Amino acid sequence: MSGRVLSFEPPASRNGSFLALELLPGRVQGALIDPAGRFRARREATFEPSAPRSEILAEVDRVATGLARSSRLGGCVISAGGVLDTAHGTMVQVVDMPSLEGCAIAEHLRTVVGAPTLLEHRARLQVQGDHYFGAGQGEETFASVATGSTLGVGILYQGMILAPDGGRSGAHMTVASGQIACSCGKRGCWRTIATTAWLREQGRNLEILDQDLAGWEKRATSDPRAAAVVAEYARNIAVGLANIQQLCMPGLFILHGEAAQASDGFRATILETLRDLSRTGGETEPRLVTTSLGEDDSTLLGGVALLLHRGLPSIG
Secondary structure, three states: OOOEOOOOOOOOOOOOEEEEEEEEOOEEEEEEEOOOOOEEEEEEEEOOOOOOHHHHHHHHHHHHHHHHOOOOEEEEEEEEOOEEEOOOOEEEEOOOOHHHOOEOHHHHHHHHHOOOEEEEEHHHHHHHHHHHHOOOOOOOOEEEEEEOOOOEEEEEEOOEEOOOOOOOOOOOOEOOOOOOEOOOOOEOEHHHOOOHHHHHHHHHHHOOOOOOHHHHHHHHOOOHHHHHHHHHHHHHHHHHHHHHHHHHOOOEEEEEEHHHHOOHHHHHHHHHHHHHHHOOOHHHOOEEEEOOOHHHOHHHHHHHHHHHHHOOOOOO
């Protein structure tokens, strides 16, 4: 919960390039970015989430070295979900990629790319990216929401990041006690009803093969069963947001991922449910906006913000 965020304008005096990597279950993406947030190069690779550590790290290294070889780096940052020891750059608990548990990934990457390297939680970087470069510029309090195959929320509250320092980011708050089992070992986590995995489970029950929200919304125009599932999914997302609104009253929620790419009607259902469940009113009346950044790059850009904020030496 520490660390005041950056000023709204990147410092003009900084030069060089920064390497930002985002590690997701089955995929790693990276970019070479300058201090003003301009992307110089991108790469990504895929892997099986259940693969051995050596195979996953080989793909991470391939993306990192492919980008790093074209520039002398001022720093590197890698983001991930789960429980992280950010002080030591170690991945503690990663239920979707179990072979990485205990991996000192920051030290590994420092050796690979030859630059100071930090490990940080995705939610913390996403909210920094929104604040520094995106729809959260000029805001002192807002929530940045990742939706889709992953789920998490980073909160900026009066200029301070409230997303856990290395911990979970809201996906495992209990919203339905005693209900669906979660990969973390508990039951009723928000994640169990508000990610794409829930949609796919409904599809298996109804013998509907659509795998993502876009497919479900298209089907919903002619299939009442699909329309009911889509509406329930939107309400499920709103349940967790309402808890956050009640506790912190961010008012502004910046949507990323699946919900940001969905129809206006889907987001309207989220907002209607959120307002009905929270009922805070006044200046903190909940409102939703979608990410203003192309290709949903808040997390990668948040990595640059973190590196600048930490004051790592930039190499021209």
